[in-house]
Amino acid sequence: MVALNNAVRHATTDGFIGILDMFGFEDPKPAQLEHLCINLCAETMQHFYNTHIFKSSIESCRDEGVSxxxxxxxxxxxxxxxxxxxLRTGLLSMLDVECSIRGTAESYIAKIKVQHKSNKRLFDQKTIDPRLFGIQHFAGRVIYDAADFLDTNKDVVPDDLVAVFYKQTCNFGFATHLFGSELKALYSVENVPRGVSFRISPTSHTDLLNGDEPVSTLTQDFHTRLDNLLRTLVHARPHFVRCICSNNQEVTNSFDRGIVVRQIRSLQVLETVNLMAGGFPHRMRYKAFNSRYRLLAPFAELNRTEEKVTDDCKTILQYANDLLAKREVVSGVSTSWALGKRHIFLSEGIRQLLEKLRNETRKKAATLIQSTWRGWRYRYRWTTLRRDKTPEKITSMASTKAVPARTGVPPGTRPRPQPIAGTPPPDMTEKCDAKIIQQTCNLFGLNLERPPPVPPSRSYTVTGNTKLGYPQTRVMKMSYPEDTSGEGPIFLKGETVLVVGASQRRGHLIVEHKNHTLHVPFQFMELKPSLNI
Structure with missing residues (x-):
C-alpha cells in the first residue's frame, strides 16, 4: 500500500489508495461514552453506504428520467x-454543555429525556438507576450508562505520564510518534515534569495548568476526526467489503443462524444484492463511457464527435449485446442499460460484460502488435542470418569429416578436451579444410580423440635463475603432520630433512629423515642454498 501511494503521489492528480478498517458495532452491558462514539461512527458509515449505493442511484434515475x-x-x-x-440538541452537544456547567449524570439524563421525549430512537430503560438510557441503532438496541460520561469527556493526561513516551526513555517509536506534539511542548522547558496536563486530541496540543479547562472535549475531538474522515471519503471512489460475524463464541466453522440473519438485515445486504442484480447501480458520463469502451465497436461505425456521443454509446452497447447473444451466455443477472440526460446507466451484468470484452480486445490487440513487430524484426534480419548460415554449415561439415564417430572410441579412453576458456572463436569467414587438419595430425603423431600424455615430473627445482637437482637439504618451517596425536613419524619444526625427489602428489616432495619417508607439501619446508648437496 505504501508503494502504491508513493507511485500515485507523483501523478498529476492528488490521488491515493487507502483502506479504512472499521470497528464493528459495540453492544456491551452496559455501554460507556467510548462505545457511543464507536456506534456513532458505525451509524455514519452506514449512512454513507446508503447514500452512495441506494440514495444516489435512485435519485439519479429519477432526476434523469430513467425508470x-x-x-x-x-x-x-x-x-x-x-x-x-x-449541533445543538444532540446527545454529545448536550454532554459538552453539561460539562461546562459542571453538572451531574442525573441532570444530563433528565435534560436529554425532556429534549427528545418524542424521539422514537431514544427510549427509557425501566430500571431503578436513573443514569441509564437506550438508543435504537440500525443494528439493534443499546443500553448506555451515563455515570462516567462527564468524567470521560473532560479527561486529561498528566505530564508525568506523557514523559514516559519520550524518545530517550521509550523504545517503542510508534508511541512516541503518537504523543509527538505533547512531548515537544513538554520538553520545550527544562523542568520536566512540572505539574501540567494535556488534552490528547487532534485539535488542541497546548499544555493546561492545574485547574484549567480543556480547550476541547473528547466528543468534540471525535467529531473533528469523523468530519475529516467523511471529507476524505466524499471525494474518493469507495469500494465496500461487508464482514459478517458467524457466531459470538469466535469458533471456526460454526454459523449461528440468528446472528447471521440479524447482521444481513441490519447491513441491508439483500437490498444491495437486489439493486446489483436488477437495477442500475452504475452510471457514467457519455464522454467517459466512449473513452473507455469505444474499442469494442468497429472504428468506421463510430462518429467520434461530441454531438453524436449518444449514438456512439448505443452502437457500443449494441455490439456488446450481439456478442453476448452469439456466445449464448445464460445469466440470472440483468444486462440492461438506459440512457439518461447526462449519464448512461448500467446494470452490474452489462458492466461486467463490457469489462470482460474490453480486456479480451486489449489482449488481442497486444498480441497482434507483438506478432507484427516480431515478424518485421526477423524479416529485417533475415538477410544477415542467411549470409551467416553458409560458414556455419561448412564448419559443421568439416568437423564431421575430420572427427571420427564417438562410437569408434575405445573404451576407457578420455574424450576430446574442450577448448581452453578465453580462446577466441574461429573466424566464420575462413574456410576450414578437413584434409589439411588430418595431414597435420598424422605428421605430429596426434590423435584428436585423446590428449597428449602428461610430461614426467622434473628432476630439479628452480630457485631464482638456478636449477637445483636432487637430493636437497631443507629445514622444516612447521611440524608435519600438523596433528601430532596420531601414530607414525613426525617431522618437527626446525629439523633438517633430505628431499630425494618430486612426489606423484601435486605440490608434494619425497622427504627422508631418520629412516622414515614421507610425502610432504613443499610449503612446509624452507630451502637452504648454502646447505645444498
Missing part, C-alpha cells in the same frame, strides 16, 4: 445520527 424496475426499500438512519450528533 428502474427494482424498488429498493432501505432503512434511513439519519434520525439516529441527528439524535446523537446534532
Amino acid at each position: 428502474c424496475e427494482v424498488e429498493v426499500d432501505y432503512v434511513d438512519n439519519v434520525p439516529c445520527i441527528d439524535l446523537v450528533s446534532s
Whole structure:
C-alpha cells in the first residue's frame, strides 16, 4: 500500500489508495461514552453506504428520467445520527454543555429525556438507576450508562505520564510518534515534569495548568476526526467489503443462524444484492463511457464527435449485446442499460460484460502488435542470418569429416578436451579444410580423440635463475603432520630433512629423515642454498 501511494503521489492528480478498517458495532452491558462514539461512527458509515449505493442511484434515475424496475426499500438512519450528533440538541452537544456547567449524570439524563421525549430512537430503560438510557441503532438496541460520561469527556493526561513516551526513555517509536506534539511542548522547558496536563486530541496540543479547562472535549475531538474522515471519503471512489460475524463464541466453522440473519438485515445486504442484480447501480458520463469502451465497436461505425456521443454509446452497447447473444451466455443477472440526460446507466451484468470484452480486445490487440513487430524484426534480419548460415554449415561439415564417430572410441579412453576458456572463436569467414587438419595430425603423431600424455615430473627445482637437482637439504618451517596425536613419524619444526625427489602428489616432495619417508607439501619446508648437496 505504501508503494502504491508513493507511485500515485507523483501523478498529476492528488490521488491515493487507502483502506479504512472499521470497528464493528459495540453492544456491551452496559455501554460507556467510548462505545457511543464507536456506534456513532458505525451509524455514519452506514449512512454513507446508503447514500452512495441506494440514495444516489435512485435519485439519479429519477432526476434523469430513467425508470428502474427494482424498488429498493432501505432503512434511513439519519434520525439516529441527528439524535446523537446534532449541533445543538444532540446527545454529545448536550454532554459538552453539561460539562461546562459542571453538572451531574442525573441532570444530563433528565435534560436529554425532556429534549427528545418524542424521539422514537431514544427510549427509557425501566430500571431503578436513573443514569441509564437506550438508543435504537440500525443494528439493534443499546443500553448506555451515563455515570462516567462527564468524567470521560473532560479527561486529561498528566505530564508525568506523557514523559514516559519520550524518545530517550521509550523504545517503542510508534508511541512516541503518537504523543509527538505533547512531548515537544513538554520538553520545550527544562523542568520536566512540572505539574501540567494535556488534552490528547487532534485539535488542541497546548499544555493546561492545574485547574484549567480543556480547550476541547473528547466528543468534540471525535467529531473533528469523523468530519475529516467523511471529507476524505466524499471525494474518493469507495469500494465496500461487508464482514459478517458467524457466531459470538469466535469458533471456526460454526454459523449461528440468528446472528447471521440479524447482521444481513441490519447491513441491508439483500437490498444491495437486489439493486446489483436488477437495477442500475452504475452510471457514467457519455464522454467517459466512449473513452473507455469505444474499442469494442468497429472504428468506421463510430462518429467520434461530441454531438453524436449518444449514438456512439448505443452502437457500443449494441455490439456488446450481439456478442453476448452469439456466445449464448445464460445469466440470472440483468444486462440492461438506459440512457439518461447526462449519464448512461448500467446494470452490474452489462458492466461486467463490457469489462470482460474490453480486456479480451486489449489482449488481442497486444498480441497482434507483438506478432507484427516480431515478424518485421526477423524479416529485417533475415538477410544477415542467411549470409551467416553458409560458414556455419561448412564448419559443421568439416568437423564431421575430420572427427571420427564417438562410437569408434575405445573404451576407457578420455574424450576430446574442450577448448581452453578465453580462446577466441574461429573466424566464420575462413574456410576450414578437413584434409589439411588430418595431414597435420598424422605428421605430429596426434590423435584428436585423446590428449597428449602428461610430461614426467622434473628432476630439479628452480630457485631464482638456478636449477637445483636432487637430493636437497631443507629445514622444516612447521611440524608435519600438523596433528601430532596420531601414530607414525613426525617431522618437527626446525629439523633438517633430505628431499630425494618430486612426489606423484601435486605440490608434494619425497622427504627422508631418520629412516622414515614421507610425502610432504613443499610449503612446509624452507630451502637452504648454502646447505645444498
